[in-house]
Amino acid sequence: DAGVIQSPRHEVTEMGQEVTLRCKPISGHDYLFWYRQTMMRGLELLIYFNNNVPIDDSGMPEDRFSAKMPNASFSTLKIQPSEPRDSAVYFCASSSTDSRAEAFFGQGTRLTVV
């Protein structure tokens, strides 16, 4: 397996534009997590899914953020409209319900909103 795949790797957009981040989890994994990493706040959990169902979205900062998982092999995180304070690295991770439930991370999407 190629691991968790995120796209794009880098995104630069203007304030007010819609941004969509994409994630392909490892095949067979039943958990998917979206995190945001900033210098100030560290690694924050935004939302996680189990078997494609959102379980906890309490970390989503505002209504401008939404996430979907239409099937087991794809998830999106959308920001509409984007703001400069959304600039961060966004990570997707997946794991399975196995003996140690290790989470595997993608390489991240570096988002810059100008």
Add this chain to the structure above:
Amino acid sequence: GEDVEQSLFLSVREGDSSVINCTYTDSSSTYLYWYKQEPGAGLQLLTYIFSNMDMKQDQRLTVLLNKKDKHLSLRIADTQTGDSAIYFCAERRDTGKLIFGQGTTLQVKP
């Protein structure tokens, strides 16, 4: 609260031991992890410990877990310059939720 707490920065000399500490909040946590992040990369699992253990050793790494105090530590023996990175502790709750600390930046001086 839900926070997993870590100190933000640690500096050691090459060859010394490094100890990174972490406190977590949920007594229902099933697994606790240490992840490593190198510049420009995602996080990679370094080691883990099941919640019914109190110690795990893996080559230069020793993990200690004090479940009563909800305290986790990572000791790196004979620290090398290649160990310079950000280290995250994380707790996996029985709901499946995976929470990370803010990360500790380890600087290793030659």
